[in-house]
Amino acid sequence: MTPVVKASALRKCYGDLCAVDGIDFEINRGECFGLLGPNGAGKTTTVKMLTCALPVSGGDITVEGLSVNADPRAIKYLLGVCPQEVNLDPDFSVFKNLIVYSRYFDIPYAEAKERAGELIERFHLHDKLERPIEDLSGGLKKRLLMARALINRPKLLILDEPTTGLDPQSRRQIWDEVRGMKRNGLTTLLTTHYIEEAELLCDRLVIVDAGRIIEQGTPPELIKKHLGGDGNLEDVFLKLTGRHLRDE
Numbered sequence: 001m002t003p004v005v006k007a008s009a010l011r012k013c014y015g016d017l018c019a020v021d022g023i024d025f026e027i028n029r030g031e032c033f034g035l036l037g038p039n040g041a042g043k044t045t046t047v048k049m050l051t052c053a054l055p056v057s058g059g060d061i062t063v064e065g066l067s068v069n070a071d072p073r074a075i076k077y078l079l080g081v082c083p084q085e086v087n088l089d090p091d092f093s094v095f096k097n098l099i100v101y102s103r104y105f106d107i108p109y110a111e112a113k114e115r116a117g118e119l120i121e122r123f124h125l126h127d128k129l130e131r132p133i134e135d136l137s138g139g140l141k142k143r144l145l146m147a148r149a150l151i152n153r154p155k156l157l158i159l160d161e162p163t164t165g166l167d168p169q170s171r172r173q174i175w176d177e178v179r180g181m182k183r184n185g186l187t188t189l190l191t192t193h194y195i196e197e198a199e200l201l202c203d204r205l206v207i208v209d210a211g212r213i214i215e216q217g218t219p220p221e222l223i224k225k226h227l228g229g230d231g232n233l234e235d236v237f238l239k240l241t242g243r244h245l246r247d248e
Contacts, residue, residue, distance in 0.1 A: 002065070004029050004156055004187045005050065009059035012045050019045040021211035022059065027156070027189060032182050034205030035191040036198045036233070038245055042211040043191040044084060047160050050189070051081055064155060077105060080154030082145045084161040084191075086138075093130045094144055095120065098151055105152040112151070119147040123177070139170030146177060157181065157188045163197060175200060195234045195245055207237060214240050 005027035012020040020042040027033040035043045048054035050061055052072035061068050063075045088097050095116060102112035120126050123143040128136060136144065142162060149157060159178070163171040178201050181188060192198050198205055199219045206216040215222060219233055226236045237245045 002029075003027055005033075005061065005063055005189065007046075007050075007059070007061040010046065010049065010056060010061050011058035012042075012049060012054065013057045018057075018211050020049070023206075023208070023211075023213045025206050025213065025216065027187060028204075029187055030182075030185045031203040032178065032188040032190055032201050034198045034202035035189070035208055036193070036195070036202075036205050036237075036245075037208035038193055041193075041208045043193075043208060044160055045211075046208075047081075047158055047189070047191060051079060051158065052076055077152070078155040080149035080152060080157045082142075082149040082157070082159045082162055084164060086141050086145065088133045088141060088144060088148075090133045093132060094125055094128050094136070095130060097133070097144065098148055101148050102151045107152065115151055115153075116147075119150060123147045137170075139166055139173065142166060142170065142174060143177075146174070155187065157186055159188060159190045161191055161193070163192070163194065171197075193245060195232065195237070199233050207240065209241055 003026035007023055007025050009022050009024060010020055011018060011022050035046060037043055045054065049056050049068060052068050052075055056068065063078055066075050068075060089100065092100060098116035098119065099112055102115070120129060123146065125140065125144060125147065128140060133141065163174050166174065178188065190201060202219065204218050206213045217225065222233065222236050223229060223231055226239050234245060
């Protein structure tokens with residue numbers, strides 16, 4: 001099966017500092033693939049290169065066979081991106097944020113309105129339809145970001161630290177949405193520094209640290225390989241790095 005995403009010797013350097021230092025990975029169609037690591041490991045830098053927001057220093061990364069070096073415009077049409085930071089337009093309502101964003105993908109207004117209505121219902125935002133963004137809680141803003149990321153019906157959904165800063169209830173609501181998208185076969189890239197999140201949601205993952213991949217596989221495979229099957233990903237990270245991910 002041809003992978004949806006393929007990174008080959010991918011690098012991003014700033015002078016002598018390499019934020020991403022020659023990594024290789026593939027994301028298969030229909031899976032939830034995780035980039036697990038501490039803050040500063042290179043996860044968001046990798047996402048920025050994948051979304052064509054940051055030029056690569058070396059190597060390549062492709063989406064559906066298209067290279068970020070040669071086909072950035074075509075790639076952007078294939079992606080849905082839920083960023084780590086909240087970048088909703090504060091001048092627009094919940095509904096208007098979705099409609100305006102749809103214009104970047106040349107979606108006709110009538111179709112955009114229909115899609116926006118479906119997403120508002122799906123993410124339980126119907127009672128906030130005309131509310132300004134500043135009135136939304138952190139959890140509601142994240143739900144709107146996910147809805148916005150799906151307005152173009154992407155081939156690949158990118159969730160960059162989607163639950164950072166959320167309370168436990170809001171975090172579980174986001175997890176439920178990701179599980180639903182997995183059941184529907186949407187290919188997803190999840191970056192996270194939460195062990196439980198990666199273990200619950202990811203079909204496969206890579207553990208990254210200091211810009212490099214130090215291990216990869218399914219959560220059960222990694223636990224079996226490094227711990228004999230008795231333990232969790234937190235223990236795997238501790239064994240590989242000598243420190244707890246939760247302390248990072």
